[in-house]
Amino acid sequence: MRLRTFSHGVHPAEAKITSDAKIRRFPFANELTVLLSQHIGRPAKAIVFKGQEVVRGERIAEADGRMSIPLFAPATGVVSEVGETINADGVMTPSITIKPFPASEQIVHHKKALDVDKLTPDELVSAIQNIGMVGLGGAAFTAHVKFSPPKDKTIETFIVNGCECEPYLTADHRVMLEHPEDVISGIKIILKITGADRAIIATESNKQDAADLLAEAAKDDERISVEVLKTKYPQGAEKLLTRALLGKDVPSGGLPADIGVVVSNVTTVAEIGALLPMGCGIIERVITISGQGVSKPGNFRVPIGTPLEFVLEKAGLNDQARQVIFGGPMMGKSVSYLGTPITEGVTSIVVLSESELAAGTGKIHACIQCAECVSSCPIHLNPSKLGRLARKSRFDEMVEEYNLFDCFECGSCSYVCPSHIPLVQMFRIAKKVVRSKASG
Amino acid sequence: MADNNYLDVELHTSPHFSKGQSVENIMLNVVWALIPIVLFSIFKYGLSAIAVIGTTTFSCLVTEFIISRRIARKELGEAESSLGDYSAIITGILLGLTLPAALPLWMAFVGGVIAIVVGKWTFGGLGQNPFNPALVSRIILQAAFPVPMTTWYPAWQSSRFTEFISSTLTTPFMAPVTDGVTGATVLAVMKFDHIFLDSMDVMLLGEPHGSLGEISPLLILICGGYLAVRKMLDWRIPLAIFTAMILLSLSFHLLDEARFPPASFMLLTGGLMLGAVFMATDMVSSPVTPWGVWIYGGLIGFLVVIIRLFGGLPEGVAYAIVLANSVVPILNQLTKPRVYGIKTVSG
Ligand code: SF4
Ligand code: SF4
Numbered sequence: 001m002r003l004r005t006f007s008h009g010v011h012p013a014e015a016k017i018t019s020d021a022k023i024r025r026f027p028f029a030n031e032l033t034v035l036l037s038q039h040i041g042r043p044a045k046a047i048v049f050k051g052q053e054v055v056r057g058e059r060i061a062e063a064d065g066r067m068s069i070p071l072f073a074p075a076t077g078v079v080s081e082v083g084e085t086i087n088a089d090g091v092m093t094p095s096i097t098i099k100p101f102p103a104s105e106q107i108v109h110h111k112k113a114l115d116v117d118k119l120t121p122d123e124l125v126s127a128i129q130n131i132g133m134v135g136l137g138g139a140a141f142t143a144h145v146k147f148s149p150p151k152d153k154t155i156e157t158f159i160v161n162g163c164e165c166e167p168y169l170t171a172d173h174r175v176m177l178e179h180p181e182d183v184i185s186g187i188k189i190i191l192k193i194t195g196a197d198r199a200i201i202a203t204e205s206n207k208q209d210a211a212d213l214l215a216e217a218a219k220d221d222e223r224i225s226v227e228v229l230k231t232k233y234p235q236g237a238e239k240l241l242t243r244a245l246l247g248k249d250v251p252s253g254g255l256p257a258d259i260g261v262v263v264s265n266v267t268t269v270a271e272i273g274a275l276l277p278m279g280c281g282i283i284e285r286v287i288t289i290s291g292q293g294v295s296k297p298g299n300f301r302v303p304i305g306t307p308l309e310f311v312l313e314k315a316g317l318n319d320q321a322r323q324v325i326f327g328g329p330m331m332g333k334s335v336s337y338l339g340t341p342i343t344e345g346v347t348s349i350v351v352l353s354e355s356e357l358a359a360g361t362g363k364i365h366a367c368i369q370c371a372e373c374v375s376s377c378p379i380h381l382n383p384s385k386l387g388r389l390a391r392k393s394r395f396d397e398m399v400e401e402y403n404l405f406d407c408f409e410c411g412s413c414s415y416v417c418p419s420h421i422p423l424v425q426m427f428r429i430a431k432k433v434v435r436s437k438a439s440g
Numbered sequence: 441m442a443d444n445n446y447l448d449v450e451l452h453t454s455p456h457f458s459k460g461q462s463v464e465n466i467m468l469n470v471v472w473a474l475i476p477i478v479l480f481s482i483f484k485y486g487l488s489a490i491a492v493i494g495t496t497t498f499s500c501l502v503t504e505f506i507i508s509r510r511i512a513r514k515e516l517g518e519a520e521s522s523l524g525d526y527s528a529i530i531t532g533i534l535l536g537l538t539l540p541a542a543l544p545l546w547m548a549f550v551g552g553v554i555a556i557v558v559g560k561w562t563f564g565g566l567g568q569n570p571f572n573p574a575l576v577s578r579i580i581l582q583a584a585f586p587v588p589m590t591t592w593y594p595a596w597q598s599s600r601f602t603e604f605i606s607s608t609l610t611t612p613f614m615a616p617v618t619d620g621v622t623g624a625t626v627l628a629v630m631k632f633d634h635i636f637l638d639s640m641d642v643m644l645l646g647e648p649h650g651s652l653g654e655i656s657p658l659l660i661l662i663c664g665g666y667l668a669v670r671k672m673l674d675w676r677i678p679l680a681i682f683t684a685m686i687l688l689s690l691s692f693h694l695l696d697e698a699r700f701p702p703a704s705f706m707l708l709t710g711g712l713m714l715g716a717v718f719m720a721t722d723m724v725s726s727p728v729t730p731w732g733v734w735i736y737g738g739l740i741g742f743l744v745v746i747i748r749l750f751g752g753l754p755e756g757v758a759y760a761i762v763l764a765n766s767v768v769p770i771l772n773q774l775t776k777p778r779v780y781g782i783k784t785v786s787g
Contacts, residue, residue, distance in 0.1 A: 010459070012457050012459070013457075167457065239780060239781065243780070249780055249781040250781050251781050251783075252779070252780075252781040252782045253781075254781070309445075312447075321447075321449060322449055322450055323449050323450045323451075323452065323456060324447060324449050325456055327454075329454075329455065329456040329457040330454060330455045330456070330457060331454045331455065332454055332456065333453075333454070334449070334450065334451050334452050334453070334454075334456060335451075336446045336447045336448075336449050336451055337445060337446055337447075338445045338446065338447060339445055352456065357450070357456065362458075362462045362464075363462070363463075363464070363524075365463045365525060365566060365567065366564075366565065366566055366567030366568060367567050368463055368466075368566065368567045368723050368724050369567065369723050369724050369725075369726065369728055370466070370723045371674070371723070371727075371728035371729075371733075372461070374728045374729060374777075375730070378780070379779060379780040379781075380777040380778060380779050380780055381779060382728065382729070382772070382776065382777075384728055385728075385772070403779045403782065406779055406780065406781065406782070409454070411454050411455030411457075412455075414455050414458070415455050415457055415458055415459055416459050416461065417458075417461075418461040418462050418463050418465070418466055419463050419567070420458065420462070422453075424453070424454065424455060425453050428453070
C-alpha cells in the first residue's frame with residue numbers, strides 16, 4: 001500500500017534507538033529550577049517566596065492573563081531562590097528554584113478532581129489553562145489558546161500529531177504505546193472544546209505498533225481514526241500534516257484554524273487526558289535521552305526544572321559527547337550550560353558523538369546549484385536562491401519574491417546541501433533583520 | 441565535564457545533522473565516471489588523445505591553482521587553492537574530450553587557460569559561472585583556430601600507440617601541417633552529402649572521425665547512469681534532450697527521408713551524447729526548478745537539431761548548450777514552483 005505523505009522532505013537516519021525502552025521515572029535532582037517562561041506567551045508570576053515550603057503539585061506561579069499559564073511545584077521541598085536562570089537560548093530569565101526534601105515521599109497533593117463530562121467547552125478551556133498545559137511537542141504554545149481559535153472559525157478536524165519525525169525521538173511513540181487510553185480521553189475532551197466532528201491520529205509507518213494499539217483503543221468512537229503516514233522528515237510539521245491527511249494547505253501566514261483544523265502533539269493530548277480529570281498541574285514530562293554521547297539512553301518521566309547536569313549524570317554522559325541538543329538534531333537547540341533546566345517544551349536531550357556529527361563538518365563552498373535543497377524543501381521554496389540573496393543582504397527581495405517568511409526552519413535544505421552552506425542560519429538572520437527593520 | 445558550569449561541547453544552530461554529501465565527493469565521482477570515457481578515447485586515438493586531454497587537464501589545473509590562490513590571498517588572507525574541489529579537473533577533461541585528436545597541443549593548452557579564466561573565474565569561480573567553462577573555451581577555440589578545430593584525423597590508426605599525429609606537436613603560433621589523411625565527420629557528410637552512417641556501429645564505437653569524446657554513446661550512457669543512480673547527475677536533462685531531438689528529427693525525417701536523417705542518427709553522432717550527459721547536466725549552469733530542468737533540456741534538444749539541419753555548421757551541441765545556459769536564470773525565475781499555502785505564483 002502506498003502511504004500518504006507530503007512532497008519533498010528528507011530521510012535522515014532514524015536512529016530511534018530507544019523505541020523499545022519503557023518510560024521510567026527519573027529521580028529528583030538536588031535542585032529543580034522552574035522557569036516562569038515555559039511557553040510562548042506572557043511569563044507566569046511567582047506567588048512563593050524564598051524559604052517557603054511547598055508540596056509537590058502546589059501552585060507556585062500564576063498565569064498573567066489569558067496568554068499565560070500557572071506553574072506548579074515539581075517536588076515537595078523548600079523554595080531556595082526566586083531569581084533568574086540561564087535558559088536554553090542562553091538568556092537570563094526569571095525562575096523559581098526548589099530544593100526537594102530528600103526524605104519526602106513526593107506524593108502529589110492539591111488534587112481537585114473534575115467531572116470532565118459536565119464541563120462546558122469554555123470551562124474545559126480554562127481547566128486546561130489551570131493545569132499549565134503547553135504544546136509538549138516542542139513549540140510550547142499555550143495549549144488552551146490553541147484549542148480555542150477565534151469564534152468565527154469553524155473547526156472540523158482535530159489532528160493528533162504522533163509523527164515524531166525527528167531522528168532519535170521516541171517519547172511520543174512510548175506515550176502512544178503505554179498510554180493509549182489517555183490519548184483517547186484527551187481527544188474526547190478536545191473534540192468537545194473545538195466542536196470538531198472528527199479526530200485523526202497521525203503517525204508514521206515506523207510506529208505501526210502504536211497505530212494498531214490506538215486504533216483498537218478508539219474503536220468505540222467512530223469520530224476517531226488512525227492514519228499511518230510515510231516515514232519522512234518533517235512529516236510532523238502542522239502544515240505538512242494538513243497536506244498529507246486532508247490535501248489542504250494552511251494559507252501562508254495563517255493558522256490551521258483557517259482551514260478548519262486544529263493540530264496538537266499526541267503527548268500533549270495524552271497529558272490532558274490524564275491530568276485534567278484529576279485537576280493536576282503539569283509537573284513532569286516524558287523525554288527521550290539518546291545519542292551515542294550517553295551510555296544509558298532511554299525514555300523518562302522527568303520532573304520539570306531538572307537541570308541538564310543531573311540528566312546527563314544519570315544518563316551516563318561519556319567522553320564521546322560532542323554536542324548536547326534540547327530537542328532533535330534537525331530543529332533542536334544546542335546547549336552547554338549545565339544548569340539549563342528542563343522545561344515543558346523539551347521533548348528530548350540528544351547527545352551526539354563525533355561520528356554522529358562528522359557528516360556535517362565539511363568545507364563550505366559556493367552554491368553549485370545542485371538543486372538538492374529545492375527538491376527537499378517541503379514548502380517548495382528555492383533555498384539556493386534565498387541563500388544567494390542573503391549573501392548579498394538583499395533581504396527585501398527574499399521576502400517579497402522568494403517567500404522567506406514561509407520558511408519554518410525545518411533544516412531540510414541545510415541537511416542536504418553538499419556545499420555545507422548554513423542556509424537555515426542565514427534565513428534566521430534575514431528574518432531577524434527584516435523584522436527589526438519593520439518594527440523600526 | 442568542564443569547569444564554570446559549562447560543558448565542553450560544540451554550540452551550533454539547527455540543523456545539527458547533515459546528509460554527509462559534499463561538493464568534493466560529487467566532483468570526484470564525476471571524475472571517476474569520466475575515466476572510462478577517457479580510456480576509450482585513448483584506445484581509439486592513441487598517444488595524441490593522451491597528449492591532448494592531458495594538456496587541457498594540466499593547463500586547467502595550473503590556471504585554477506594560480507587564480508584561486510591569488511583570490512584566496514586577497515579575500516581570506518591565506519593562499520589556499522581550490523584544486524581540492526576537483527572541478528578544474530572535470531573542466532580539463534571535458535574540454536579535452538571536445539577537441540580533435542590532431543589539435544596542436546599549444547592550442548589545447550591555451551584552451552585550458554581560457555576555460556578557467558574566461559569560463560569560470562571572470563564570473564567568480566566555482567558555482568558562479570553561468571556557462572559551462574569547457575564549452576565556452578571550445579567555442580572560443582573554434583573561432584580562433586577554425587581549421588585545426590575542424591581537422592578530423594581518422595581514428596583506429598594502426599600506428600596510434602607508437603606515433604603522435606604529426607600536427608599535435610606543432611610549435612606554438614605555427615599553423616599545423618595537414619598531412620592529407622583527414623576525413624569529414626559523419627555529421628558533415630550527412631549535412632552536405634545526405635549520407636547517413638549505419639547507427640549500430642556508431643552506438644558501440646562512436647564515429648570514425650570526430651572529437652576525442654565522440655566515442656561509444658553506449659559507454660557514455662553507462663558512465664552517466666552511474667552518476668544518475670548516485671543522484672549526482674540529473675537524468676531528466678539528457679532525457680529531455682533526447683525526447684526533444686527524437687520528436688523533432690523524426691518529424692523532419694518523415695517529411696523528407698532523403699534529406700533528413702533518422703532520429704537514431706541524430707542521437708548517436710557528434711558530441712551529442714557527451715554533451716547531453718556530461719555537459720548539459722553541469723549543475724552550476726543548469727536550472728534548479730523541476731519545470732526549468734525539463735524546458736532547458738528540451739531547448740537544447742531543439743537547438744541541436746535546428747543547428748545541425750539548418751545552421752551553417754555541421755555540429756551544434758556546444759552552441760545549443762551554451763545558449764540554453766544563458767536562459768537558465770530566466771527559466772528559474774519563470775518556473776518557480778508553487779509555494780505551500782500561496783494561491784497565486786508571483787513574479
Ligand atoms: S527553506 Fe526553510 S522550509 Fe525550506 S527546507 Fe529550508 S528550512 Fe525547511
Ligand atoms: S543544496 Fe546547497 S549547493 Fe545545492 S543548490 Fe542548494 S544551496 Fe546550492
